[in-house]
Amino acid sequence: MSVARCSMVALVVALLLAPRTQAQGDPLATLRPEHPRLLITADDFEQLSERRASDPELDAMLSQIVEAADSSLDAPLLERKMTGRRLLSISRQARDRITQWAMAYRLTGDERFAKRAEEEMLNVCEFSDWNPSHFLDVGEMAAAVGLGYDWLYDQLPADSRQRIREGLRDKAVALIENDYWWQRTTNNWNSVCYGGMAIGALAIAEDEPELARRVVEMAVANNPRALREYEPDGVYPEGPGYWNYGTTYQVLLIDTLRTALGDDLGLCTPALESSGAFVAHATGPTGKTFNFSDGGDRVGAPTALFWIANEANTPAWAKATARLTSSRKRKRSSAFDPLWRSPSPESGEPLALSWRGRGHQPVAMFRTSWTDPNAMFLAAKGGRASTNHGHMDAGSFIFEADGVRWAVDLGGVNYNTYEQKGINIWDRKQGGERWKMYRYGNWTHNTLTVNDKEHNVDGFAELTNYAPLIEDRGELEVDLSKVLPDVQQASRQFVFDAANRQVTINDQLEGVKPGAEIRWTLVTRAKVDIDGNHVTLAQDGKQLAVTLDSKTSGSWTATPYDPPEGFFGEPLKGVTVLTWNAEAPESGACEMTVTLKPAS
Structure with a gap:
């Protein structure tokens, strides 16, 4: 049909x-x-x-x-x-x-x-x-x-x-x-x-x-x-x-x-x-x-x-x-x-290198090739946490280059394991027990956290600007204002720069209480080496340079994935939670730009 x-x-x-x-x-x-x-x-x-x-x-x-x-x-x-x-x-x-x-x-x-x-x-x-x-x-x-x-x-x-x-x-x-x-x-x-x-x-x-x-x-x-x-x-x-x-x-x-x-x-x-x-x-x-x-x-x-x-x-x-x-x-x-299965050969227009989809969990994806296994690939999302099977992942992304998934999403857990412990992993309301599953919360997704608080479960993150990949450049902006607590305005902009083979992520927060803790997170299975504001990820003989630029002072921390006290879950061998931690300045405005560039 x-x-x-x-x-x-x-x-x-x-x-x-x-x-x-x-x-x-x-x-x-x-x-x-x-x-x-x-x-x-x-x-x-x-x-x-x-x-x-x-x-x-x-x-x-x-x-x-x-x-x-x-x-x-x-x-x-x-x-x-x-x-x-x-x-x-x-x-x-x-x-x-x-x-x-x-x-x-x-x-x-x-x-x-x-x-x-x-x-x-x-x-x-x-x-x-x-x-x-x-x-x-x-x-x-x-x-x-x-x-x-x-x-x-x-x-x-x-x-x-x-x-x-x-x-x-x-x-x-x-x-x-x-x-x-x-x-x-x-x-x-x-x-x-x-x-x-x-x-x-x-x-x-x-x-x-x-x-x-x-x-x-x-x-x-x-x-x-x-x-x-x-x-x-x-x-x-x-x-x-x-x-x-x-x-x-x-x-x-x-x-x-x-x-x-x-x-x-x-x-x-x-x-x-x-x-x-x-x-x-x-x-x-x-x-x-x-x-x-x-x-x-x-x-x-x-x-x-x-x-x-x-x-x-x-x-x-x-x-x-x-x-x-x-x-x-x-x-x-x-x-x-x-x-x-269709017996017909592949026909029609070739697939585009970028795509945006609206709906309850809006997403956008960019890639440099459909056939090169080493192609650069970015996928990011908005949406809300309270949807069925949802996580606190608005603004999060995954990133691949050189055949490696550098920024990962850890996905779900074995439901029965935690149900048998009496944990209500289906309680999606604000403060619900679901969000005590460490990998379900914003702390372990590639997004922002303010004051160590949960995302607002019913807050919806819209994709407010999408520019498809044209002449080696594509853009996406996610409005996180309704998702992040303790801020008045928050936006995350992705620039997929195929010509320079890099992705930049620009975050802008306004109306943040001075001294509030701001955390930028990237979850990875790569080995992490921190040198000031520069981080190098290494995996499978390949490298990714992670560089941060911000007028707000802060520092990088790399922590093995291990649920802290008060959270459910088990340590995950080989998984590192890389965070940049800063305090909001007196102006209440904070801007940071992270560049991901394959170095292989």
Whole structure:
């Protein structure tokens, strides 16, 4: 579907969403009667096999899936083993195993794969439940069992089909009648839970039409809440890592509706498509992402990006990201990759070297090349801390050059580790326990801290000036006035100077109480050497010069990452928190300019 078509659909949905299903009748009226009908049909499976001979990249993908399926054939049956309050790891193992085995059977005809998928589906359907108290677990398990049931429908004995169908109904689909908070939320839970539930419901729709109808109607009514989070430019507020999670299930929801019902019912939006640009531009020359919020920096080539790139007719997004991450082996072989991958060559305009995205967490990225692994790369953000999975990171940035990520974002923590200690890491209010997680606060992000205080959690940092990279120069300004406590005005300006191969960061504070402590922070995994106002970072045989210029007197300090008393977390070996510390002068105005220049 083109962007233009998505735009028209989005407009119609905005006007008619509430009465849509009633006005147009039964959403199941166009249900494809035969199986498989979720994401792929029998003809599609045949075409995949036929294309292998002329498409080496596709052949490699399919071979990897079959190899992964074969390697797990002898794995023991999954157990309903909780990790803290979650069954999620078991649900994900079930999804990977069952979809790989089912696809491997469709590709090879080897009945071992079909039999093993049947055994695992029967096994998980015997669990007491799929842990609805943490409904992501249900959503992912419903996707696993629903796809296995659908893709192997004709291979399953009648008795097994019935038992799997009943398990899917009782442990997932029928729960749509209950009232859960995720049904109306805006974050990744909406996409994951509705995506999984739609797969489960439409897999068994001919036998459970009322429940299937209810799931589809609920999804059409409430999933747009999650879609609005991508507006206006595609920036996912929870960061690239959670984009991969939430958007994969968003795409599963849309594609399931299309293949099963012939219509996505308005759940394709221009902002969703634009998120492909966000993920591509957020991936640096090292292959790591700009991992703000709780996500890690090693996302890899995101599965959903294949689909997004096709929808937007911009295969360059997926191809550029795959190229940047090609040196890293993916954690999982996704059975969805060959379904969504475009066979078309990279075409159209080349990707720009800079990009700005507005929204709840506005960001901007600049780079000197898409193909040079030693390219210079800067990514910076505004936004607020109180968004889902958010950190106190307004004004923060990451910086790469010479194949090294010099300024890093440490990302999130293992949730269960701290939940088991009774720490409420989800308390995002001002002074909430979340901000006692050392790596979540402003103290360990590449931003400013005033008087050792938290950022204002609901203060929004706008990107007030953005100049794209033209003639080797790009600029970005972030207004931090509503984020930093104890200041009247605060701004941070980035200048990306490709010609001189350097980045300058100019901070200006006004209305600061004289004597207030001002701290400039850069977190790094490099070795740090301080010489007056000059700092040299060294890593992997490369160097970065960090130079500070300010009329306000201050000094550099390099401290190993180790949460101080009153904060939660563990020391991180090899991580240094580099800070410049100063006191505000009598004028209440402070300006500092830091230059980052690769010295290799």
